[in-house]
Amino acid sequence: MAAVDWLNGEGIPVDWLVNITGQDYPLRPLDQSEAELVDSGADGFMEYWDALGPQSHWPRSRVRSRYYFQHRRLVGLSPRAKRMLRPIQAVNRVQPLVRLHVSYGLAVGRRARTPFGPDLRLHGGSAFASLSWPVVAYLREYFDRRPDVVAYFRRCLSPVEAVFQTIVCSSGQFNLVPDCKRYFDFRGSQFNHPKSLTAEDLPRALASGAHFARKFDYERHPELLDLLDAHLAAAARQE
Template sequence: MRVCYLIQSHKNLEQIYRLVSTIKKSSPDSLVILSHNSSGSDLDIARLNDMSGVQVFFGPGGRGDFSIVQGYFDAINYLFSQNINFDWLINLSGQDYPTQPLSQIEKFLATTHYDGFLEYFQVFSQESHWSLREGHTRYCYKYTKNQLLGKIPEWTKELLTPIKTVNYIQPFFRINLAYGMVGIKNHTPFHENFICYGGSFFCTLSRKCIEYVYDFYKSNPEIIIYYRNVCVSDESFIQTILINSRLFNLCNDNKFYFDFSGSRHGRPRYLTTHDYPSLAQSHIHFARKFDINQDRKILDMLDSRILATSQVSSCNANSS
């Protein structure tokens, strides 16, 4: 069995190199696809060429728009166009990290009866993890990037928060300071047989799930056009396509740990050594997000856990 790890990154180069290295040490036969937004930082390809099974792409990045979804499907297109063998695809950001040996995760995937692991919920319902207003604001408006809003520094956005009051007093347009976007009320493609689902972008999907979403992506241009113009399409597109198909046995658990307590603008807080007991739980496969400049020790602690088993396995293989 072979797992493909797709990493979409944009900053903290040392952390990116470390993540790729840890994955390859813990799972030597895996394939790593690194999709890097070079506008944030320049990647040193030479540091990655020494590792086999690592493919690097460069592409545009962005928050809130379709670019991250496009990068996901560009990677899938590469896998299928090159006839690359894989059984599961796990997507990560450059600020994510495994929390246990990949051999254990891959053994779990080899024996599971599920076809995929992802968080999902109906967006326009009481079960939604977001408010109904948030769901409508994201997916019932057609958005465009606003150059003026996009150039506003983060600290200035806090001062401009009162501007968002306009979103609460009329239904015709929305201003999103976090993503620098303006939206106009729009029709949606959803109905009782095609429900809008939401959830975390980060998931673990079997090859047959990937084949289905890729075929859907190529065959339904009107849905793609719709999702290209909403806000935060990455937190709805894959869920909506897979759940509405009713073809797969999907576990409503993406096996990720993240903590949004005290967070702002939809970003989970950075994890530290204090979070290690939570990260070490056996049902957690990955966590986000980390910053090596804020707390390097937590990655050292995770590496000790991840690589210890890999090193033992390597020693056993060499002695047999």
């Protein structure tokens, strides 16, 4: 939203907003990805599902722990500390009022009254999306109009995997393609984070049709960038 405010303040016209991180890299030339967005006729490409519905990708216990409790992060944790402290999460299975989590640092949560209901149904999905500007403008307006919802999500675990989906899908106003156009691999995931990709993963990633892939560990596998750059250059020459 800070980026959106900056764009608005500078008067920069934008058609699509695509969020990436320093661990992402394109799988296709950017002009090809842009053309697919524009030609789709859709308002956005966003992975989403009704969080407690039959098609949800998450177990109900995860949904309730993440989004029906208000959390306070006490301290960051190293990967080793997370592994050592993981057994304390067993307390979550034996009582309904308190939650302890280590995936995002040591966090403690208490059961809370949620803002969810018929007009704001909880949805989840990837934190990454490609959204047309009308969707972005709606989100910006909603954030201003409903600071209570923003405040609630701020103290949920992993709010970025639910807040945009919940607001946009509950509006009923937009034509969304349920595909975030990102490639990631959660096989063997630890603490709900995707694996760092290697050269063995590239054929599957390139065949996915995604615009970007993540996560890349540039220090451990710098050769991946050279391989991807060569692929992108060849794809550009074929246009």
